[in-house]
Amino acid sequence: xxxxxxxxxxIARLAGVSVATVSRVSNGTGQVSEEMRRRVLEAIEKxxxxxxxxxxxxxxxxxxxxxxxxxxxxxxxxxxxxxxFESEAVGSRASVHILCTHLRSDADDQVLEMGRRVxxxxxxxxxxSEEALLRLAGMVPVVVVAGKGPGDIxxxxxxxxxxxxxxxxxxxxxHDLRDLAFVGNPAGSPDVSERWAAFRGAHHDxxxxxxxxxxxxxxxxxxxxxxxxxxxxxxxxxxxxxxxxNDEIALGVLVGALGRGLSVPxxxxxxxxxxxxxxxxxxxxxxxxxxxxxxxxxxxxxxxxRAANQPGNTPAGSLVLPTELVLRxxxxxxxxxxxxxxx
Amino acid sequence: xxxxxxxxxxIARLAGVSVATVSRVSNGTGQVSEEMRRRVLEAIEKxxxxxxxxxxxxxxxxxxxxxxxxxxxxxxxxxxxxxxFESEAVGSRASVHILCTHLRSDADDQVLEMGRRVxxxxxxxxxxSEEALLRLAGMVPVVVVAGKGPGDIxxxxxxxxxxxxxxxxxxxxxHDLRDLAFVGNPAGSPDVSERWAAFRGAHHDxxxxxxxxxxxxxxxxxxxxxxxxxxxxxxxxxxxxxxxxNDEIALGVLVGALGRGLSVPxxxxxxxxxxxxxxxxxxxxxxxxxxxxxxxxxxxxxxxxRAANQPGNTPAGSLVLPTELVLRxxxxxxxxxxxxxxx
DNA sequence: GGTCGCCCTGAAACCGGTTTCTGTGAGGCA
DNA sequence: TGCCTCACAGAAACCGGTTTCAGGGCGACC
Numbered sequence: 001x002x003x004x005x006x007x008x009x010x011i012a013r014l015a016g017v018s019v020a021t022v023s024r025v026s027n028g029t030g031q032v033s034e035e036m037r038r039r040v041l042e043a044i045e046k047x048x049x050x051x052x053x054x055x056x057x058x059x060x061x062x063x064x065x066x067x068x069x070x071x072x073x074x075x076x077x078x079x080x081x082x083x084x085f086e087s088e089a090v091g092s093r094a095s096v097h098i099l100c101t102h103l104r105s106d107a108d109d110q111v112l113e114m115g116r117r118v119x120x121x122x123x124x125x126x127x128x129s130e131e132a133l134l135r136l137a138g139m140v141p142v143v144v145v146a147g148k149g150p151g152d153i154x155x156x157x158x159x160x161x162x163x164x165x166x167x168x169x170x171x172x173x174x175h176d177l178r179d180l181a182f183v184g185n186p187a188g189s190p191d192v193s194e195r196w197a198a199f200r201g202a203h204h205d206x207x208x209x210x211x212x213x214x215x216x217x218x219x220x221x222x223x224x225x226x227x228x229x230x231x232x233x234x235x236x237x238x239x240x241x242x243x244x245x246n247d248e249i250a251l252g253v254l255v256g257a258l259g260r261g262l263s264v265p266x267x268x269x270x271x272x273x274x275x276x277x278x279x280x281x282x283x284x285x286x287x288x289x290x291x292x293x294x295x296x297x298x299x300x301x302x303x304x305x306r307a308a309n310q311p312g313n314t315p316a317g318s319l320v321l322p323t324e325l326v327l328r329x330x331x332x333x334x335x336x337x338x339x340x341x342x343x
Numbered sequence: 344x345x346x347x348x349x350x351x352x353x354i355a356r357l358a359g360v361s362v363a364t365v366s367r368v369s370n371g372t373g374q375v376s377e378e379m380r381r382r383v384l385e386a387i388e389k390x391x392x393x394x395x396x397x398x399x400x401x402x403x404x405x406x407x408x409x410x411x412x413x414x415x416x417x418x419x420x421x422x423x424x425x426x427x428f429e430s431e432a433v434g435s436r437a438s439v440h441i442l443c444t445h446l447r448s449d450a451d452d453q454v455l456e457m458g459r460r461v462x463x464x465x466x467x468x469x470x471x472s473e474e475a476l477l478r479l480a481g482m483v484p485v486v487v488v489a490g491k492g493p494g495d496i497x498x499x500x501x502x503x504x505x506x507x508x509x510x511x512x513x514x515x516x517x518h519d520l521r522d523l524a525f526v527g528n529p530a531g532s533p534d535v536s537e538r539w540a541a542f543r544g545a546h547h548d549x550x551x552x553x554x555x556x557x558x559x560x561x562x563x564x565x566x567x568x569x570x571x572x573x574x575x576x577x578x579x580x581x582x583x584x585x586x587x588x589n590d591e592i593a594l595g596v597l598v599g600a601l602g603r604g605l606s607v608p609x610x611x612x613x614x615x616x617x618x619x620x621x622x623x624x625x626x627x628x629x630x631x632x633x634x635x636x637x638x639x640x641x642x643x644x645x646x647x648x649r650a651a652n653q654p655g656n657t658p659a660g661s662l663v664l665p666t667e668l669v670l671r672x673x674x675x676x677x678x679x680x681x682x683x684x685x686x
Numbered sequence: 687g688g689t690c691g692c693c694c695t696g697a698a699a700c701c702g703g704t705t706t707c708t709g710t711g712a713g714g715c716a
Numbered sequence: 717t718g719c720c721t722c723a724c725a726g727a728a729a730c731c732g733g734t735t736t737c738a739g740g741g742c743g744a745c746c
Contacts, residue, residue, distance in 0.1 A: 007732055018696040023734055030735090031694060053459045054401045055732030058701050063397065065440075065460075073422035076563070082425075083416050086443050090453065095460055096441045097408075100429050110433065116396045117408075117438055220419070221594070222620035229624075251564070251598070252621060258601045259626025277565035278595060281572075283602025350702055361726040366704055373705090374724055398702030401731050 006049040015043035026051055066304055067097040067114045067121040068297070069128065071189075074220050075248055076276055077293060081145070084294030085122060088301035094119070101127055108132035115139045120304030122297060123149075125157070125190040141307035143300040147190035148318075155318045156300045160194035161201075163289040163323040167271060168202035168243065170325070175332045177240045177269060178208065183227045183253065184245025185216040192219075192245045195273065199243055219245065224252020232260055232268075241269035241331075247276040247288055254282060254330070265332040275326055284329035291323045349392040358386035369394055409647055410440040410457045410464040411640070412471070414532075417563050418591055419619055420636060424488070427637030428465060431644035437462070444470055451475035458482045463647030465640060466492075468500070468533040484650035486643040490533035491661075498661045499643045501634040503537035504544075506666040510614060510632060511545035511586065513668070518675045520583045520612060521551065526570045526596065527588020528559040535562075535588045538616065542586055562588065567595020575603055575611075584612035584674075590619040590631055597625060597673070608675040618669055627672035634666045 008026075012019040017036055024030040025040040026049075032040075043049070057063050066089045070078065082098070089096045099114050101107035111128050115121060115136045123133065125147010136142050137153050144155040171177045186196040196214055203210035215230060217223035224244065231253075232238050244250035250272030257268050264270055264284055272279060275290035299319055327333045351369075355362040360379055367373040368383040369392075375383075386392070400406050409432045413421065425441070432439045442457050444450035454471050458464060458479045466476065468490010479485050480496050487498040514520045529539040539557055546553035558573060560566035567587065574596075575581050587593035593615030600611050607613055607627050615622055618633035642662055670676045 008734090009732080012696095019733080020696060020698095020735075021694095024695095027734080033694065036695080050459060052732050054397060054406065055701090056734075058397045058401050058703090058732075059734040061701065073426050075419045075422060076417065078422050079416035079418060082441065083443060086441060087445075090442070095457065098425065098429060098439050098441050099433070100426060102430075114438065116393060220620065222624050225621055225624035252624075255594070255598060255601070255621075255625050258598070277563065278568055278598075281565050281568035281595075282598050351704090352702080355726095362703080363705075363726060363728095364724090367725095370704080376724065379725075395702050398731090399704075401702075401733090402704040404731070 006047050008051070008055075011040070011043050011047065011049050014047065015039045062308070063117060063119050064093065065095045065097055065118040066301060067099065067118040069099045069101065069111055069114070069121060069123040071124060071127045072100055072102050074218070077219070077246065077248070077274060080293040081124075081297045085297035085301050087294075088298040088305075092305050094305070111136055112139075119308040122300040122304060125149075125155070126188075141304050143303050145296050145300050154303055156296050156303070156321065157319070158191070158291040158296065158321050159323045160191055161198040163291075163325050164195045164198035164273070165202050165205075166325045167287070167289060168199050169206065170327070171241055171243070171269065171271070171331060172202060172206050172208060175241075175269065177332075179237075179239045180241045180243055181211060181231055181239040182214040182243050182245070183217060183224065183231075183249050184214055185218065186214060187216070188218065195245055217249070219248060221248045221252040221255075224249035224254075225256045226252075228253045228256025228260075232257060232262070238268065241271070244270065244272050247272035247274040247279050247286060250286055250288065250330075251276075251278060251282065254286070265330050269332055270330045279326075280328070282330075287328045287331035287333065288326050289323050290326050292321050295321055349390050351394070354383070354386050354390065354392050357390065358382045405651070406460060406462050407436065408438045408440055408461040409644060410442065410461040412442045412444065412454055412457070412464060412466040414467060414470045415443055415445050417561070420562070420589065420591070420617060423636040424467075424640045428640035428644050430637075431641045431648075435648050437648070454479055455482075462651040465643040465647060468492075468498070469531075484647050486646050488639050488643045497646055499639050499646070499664065500662070501534070501639065501664050502666045503534055504541040506632040506634075506668050507538045507541035507616070508545050508548075509668045510630070511542050512549065513670070514584055514586070514612060514614070514674060515545060515549050515551060518584075518612065520675075522580075522582045523584045523586055524554060524574055524582040525557040525586050525588070526560060526567065526574075526592050527557055528561065529557060530559070531561065538588055560592065562591060564591045564595040564598075567592035567597075568599045569595075571596045571599025571603075575600060575605070581611065584614070587613065587615050590615035590617040590622050590629065593629055593631065593673075594619075594621060594625065597629070608673050612675055613673045622669075623671065625673075630671045630674035630676065631669050632666050633669050635664050638664055 008019045008022050012022045017040060021036055022040055024032050025037050068085050086096050097114060097118055099110060108128055111132055120141040121136060122143045122145050125144050130150040133149055134151060142153055144153055146157050148155050171180060182196055182199050184192045186193040200210040215227045217227050242253050244253060250270050254270050257264055262268050272286050272288035275288045279286035279288050351362045351365050355365045360383060364379055365383050367375050368380050411428050429439050440457060440461055442453060451471055454475055463484040464479060465486045465488050468487050473493040476492055477494060485496055487496055489500050491498050514523060525539055525542050527535045529536040543553040558570045560570050585596050587596060593613055597613050600607055605611050615629050615631035618631045622629035622631050
């Protein structure tokens, strides 16, 4: 059995035909007589020929690949994003390139380099400079995920503000809570920034003074545990409720609170964001906001593929995917009126 | 400013030189006079020329890319794997392709297709058929991560058996516990299979009858909560300890136990595997096994790059990275003798 | 029987780079 | 002055495909 040494010309020689005929047969394009087709297929089969991707890509002027750019990777949220993107891409026979900038100084260069290896790129909001984003958009279709891009670069994001507004209002008005803490770093991502703003906005709407500063931590469960230590460990009066930027943090705070002997929601109300599978299963079940994480990147991939297939490379408009407030027990609601079983 | 329309020949024409000279200047190879270099650099700068990756890759006969194949993605373990691989790859100016087979029927084909787009592939153990693995190894260097490959395909894995043996022995002998449950699906991955085998092995070594069946669930926190429901929710006598296949499951079991009013470790001992950051921060802190997750894929990437750079494509041997038992409080130890601060 | 048209085939150009190979001019040395 | 060497530039081949274009052969129709 032959291997990657085989080329079109070699197969053509062995089959006694021209390279054009081999190409036509292997792609199923054009008209080829039965006799020719048989001879070519025989040679292909016998020598295990598979067309080289590079040659094909060069001739076609497209890479057959999509890029996905992250600041860094942590936890289930990001694996969901990757899977949403990957599923959509492989469905179109495109491979997926991943780049983590890790806030490296040469992040912009690396992203631009990626731009010359793929047919389009999805960039997580807040990952690279606006200038790099614009230059990137000058070479391939670009979509910003979970954030907004400069100029007319399209974006796909979740409705952070609407549900966070409703959630905070629910805590303040329906449960009559005061002194809520917000855990999450607004400077860390556009998502958290929007959630923090909506959290404060709900306070203002009701004429209540919001906290001035969030508990600025990262987005993992360990950070929630650290936040619990900070909020519950000292002598300072503990807040009545903790609104977390995502479920991972909330689960960390929950574990920290339970570990300190506190009752949730009696002693402390806790809410999250994302509606991860565990949110419905913990005791008490976690009040949170459901957002379609996989859909974010799946939609981005669709936008990119569409733009890449059109000659004009038109980027298309932006999308805001709906979110849903999921009331469970950790906020103080007794009978979950909706979404109790999680996704 | 020009864009991707620029080619070597166009730059050569504009600078009044040959394409060979442009290539030499842009790569810094060969001898070029100062005058020529200046003219070429001027044209490159003026028109924003960047050499096309496909053309370059085709000429060089290499893709400048590495592949990483997963069955699926879930949680922090996988993001660590990706980051370990990615860091090592970008250090060598290689891009990273990701493929999730999701146990699709055409997984083997997709992996082989990836084999023609990259210079080497790391495959998570148990992801594709042995036949596909061997065929893949016939086209590019391949390394199996967290598992063993057929034939002489190199692999990188952690010492699951050693530490799981020590951990189980610690529970059985030092804490004199009986009736331990194992949570995790041995059929799900080679890692879990090895851990389950070592768990049983420790029982046999001490002449104790191990459980016949594990609580076969997946590897996420939600699965740990389901396992807690199964183990603690019914009327059956609860086990004395729960040995979990990873920390995520263990955290789920912990939350489930705390939510049921149980005290850990007094009422129930719980152990994990991985030593995620949260393990050191929960109350009680989690006894677990530390394994160098990022190093697994980083080492795999190094092996692949080395093989890809050598003309003979020699695969090199296999590696077993050391693990470390981390005793904290959830097993019943009072003063953590080691590793109390997590990584 | 001649001409038109269709089906099929292969030579060659092309995608965008790198690299070899040839050749020219300048400078050094006898 | 003549010869040899060396530095440097460019033409062309090459990587492995796809696609255009021209032409040959054959059937159909007039």
